[in-house]
Amino acid sequence: MDMINIKINGMDYEAPKGTTVLEAARLANVEIPTLCFLKDINEIGACRICIVEVSEKRGEAMGPKRMIASCVYPISEGMHIxxxxxxxxxxxxxxxxxxLSNHDRKCLSCVRSGNCELQKLCKDMGVEVESRYDGEKTSFELDTSAAHMVRDNNKCILCRRCVAVCSKVQGIGVIGANERGFKTNIACAFEDGLANTSCVSCGQCIAVCPVGALYEKDSTADIFxxxxxxxxTVVVQTAPAVRAALGEAFGYPIGTDVEGKMAAALRRLGFDKVFDTDFGADLTIMEEAHEFLDRVQNGGKLPMITSCSxxxxxxxxxxxxxxTExxxxxxxxxxxxGATVKTYYAEKIGVKPEDIVVVAVMPCTAKKFEIGRDDQNAAGVxxxxxxxxxxxxxRMIERSGIKFNELPDEKFDDPLGISTGAGVIFGATGGVMEAALxxxxxxxxxxxxxxxxxSEVRGTEGIKEASYDVAGMTVKVAVVSGLANAREVLKKVESGEADYQFIEIMGCPGGCVNGGGQPQQPGWVRNTVDIKALRAKVLYDIDSDMPIRKSHENPAIKKVYEEYFGEPGSEKAHHILHTSYVKRGLYK
Amino acid sequence: MAAKTCSIPFAGTAEQEARLKEIIASHKGDKGALMPVLQQAQEIYGYLPIEVQTIIATEMDIPLEKIYGVVTFYSQFSLNPKGKYTISVCLGTACYVKGSGDLFDELSAKLGISGGETTPDGKFSLVDCRCIGACGLAPVLTVNDDVYGRLTVDDLDGILEKYQD
Known part of the structure; x- marks a missing residue:
């Protein structure tokens, strides 16, 4: 690699040719603040927060100092930064x-108060007067049309991080910049509500929003x-990936397992039963593995693609x-x-399904859409x-005055809190495939x-392939996360270029650990740390420490089949545990 | 929230659609083809309603929002068909200080449309323009090729009445 000599704040450094000033400074452990910049996703030099002065060589002499946006400006030999x-x-x-002159400064009631990148930068840069340049302000109607989220453009700073993640990472592009100049706003085509577009509710836009312009619809009051x-009877279940990230909201480093404290907190919040979605994951494997073998043996539609996300x-x-077939x-x-709770468990405890409230804690915003889908009501509710x-x-834990960090480690309740290592790795890309295998x-x-x-299906890469010889049969599999990657793989399947039998697809890059409902990490962390890898490691570590690591060996799963469902794929299992899909298409 | 689409029914023909698809096909594989396609689509239809933008989105495999973003960015593109009469109010400096902003707002209220829009009966379009070189007559507006100067808001009803055919 060609190295270039540069000076940063008077000190000599070397950095690889072609790197930006921002990157070169990072390599030298000099931090330059950023706002719109997201590495590999949004590198557009729009916000001008990362501005620095540089002087470049002109022949033998140094040129004058100029202001440049460090996130997009490349270094040159002899540059002084x-x-x-x-x-x-x-x-x-x-x-x-x-x-701030065109920002709705309702910071006290903002969902991002205390966790806002704009707020932090204002503090760091010593902004003393919020209203220095007050003048005309834009005013926007909130878009509350979608099941999962709200867009409040009055707080939008036009960084375009949401636009970039939607179009580049997810390959969707239902939001973008409309109009120009002072009227510029981020919205959907023809200012339509998000609910009327092909938005998939992944929430990656919320995850990257630096301010309070995008947020999930909050159900905490209803749950209280x-x-x-x-x-x-209020029953709670927690997805695998939640335990790998909840700690971040309470100051723990990224990649801390807080399963025990989470169970303790849920109990103190007053849930009647603290169960684990990992049990649901084990159940999914029983049904999905059976469905896959059935399709392979009986000429069903292949490749089969997972349906967890x-x-x-x-x-x-x-x-x-x-x-969709x-x-x-x-x-x-x-x-x-949820279906098992409102059928099997309801019968077991003698409570009517309509008197049971199932709350799911998910790393995901699309789950808010999923609960309202058709054919997701096994017990009629x-x-x-x-x-x-x-x-x-x-937020619920904070609101209830529970000191999360001081909690003891507790366990989930029986019987739907019993799970395996196979269930917990569902939260990372490749985990569903591995559990199914x-x-x-x-x-x-x-x-x-x-x-x-x-191990072939592990790791955070967006597309992984493997092939296994099983009982004289070759099974070709693919594991995909991030929807732009999904598109790439599905195009190959459509054209016949790829001949997988089984594909795992998760909507968010890296899988649920990096879901749109996880605690937000600011740009400067996202740009330097592989968050999804650190969180995924939590799940694989839990798996390797589990006494039981295969779904079909989960005693609670065996029992629920013995007592209720019969066999995987039985008529009863089909009625309660399976669903159907809609062919939506793109534009109405 | 509902889509803000044109209130005048789309009257595109199969022949127009075939021409548009031909143009898109002729740009297949070109980088930066969206601008010329949009310009030629506007030549065919006179404007770029959701129906036309959706054809372009589908044929070019570009998200509809991206197309809408480009269309609303450039003033050369219109989301509405031109009315029989285009009322163009000069908002250039001289006219503006002489009160053309009030003329524009009053017309907008009388016609029930914003700038760039057309009345549902297809009769009037309202646009703003910059200096048309008649500053001596400020404030000025034009209706198609007719020029009206030294106006006050009280003159507007009389002008509109002339175009009731």
């Missing part, structure tokens, strides 16, 4: 004051009401409606869990009543696996 001159600091401050209602499901319905008919683990994000759970291979061969770790 000044990141902290009074002029630079004054410029950043002025930029922030100009942003349900808990306070003595006539209701509601963002992916809606994407398939909009963008690949001809492939490829989707596994299995409900997601969350929905299977909704399988799941409320789906809240990891962020909402953190553990069960499918043993079912096919009738022998115990020598090694149950399928």
């Amino acid at each position: 000044y990141t902290n001159t009074p002029k630079v600091i004054e410029s950043r401050k002025k930029t922030l004051e100009l942003i 009401e349900a808990i306070a209602d003595d006539s209701k 509601p963002g992916w499901i809606k994407y398939c319905e909009h963008y690949f409606p001809d492939m 490829n989707l596994s008919s299995c409900k997601s683990p969350m929905q299977m869990f 909704a399988d799941v009543d409320y789906s809240i994000t990891t962020r909402e759970l953190a 553990r069960t499918a291979v043993e079912t096919l061969t009738g022998e115990e696996l020598k090694s149950i770790e399928f």
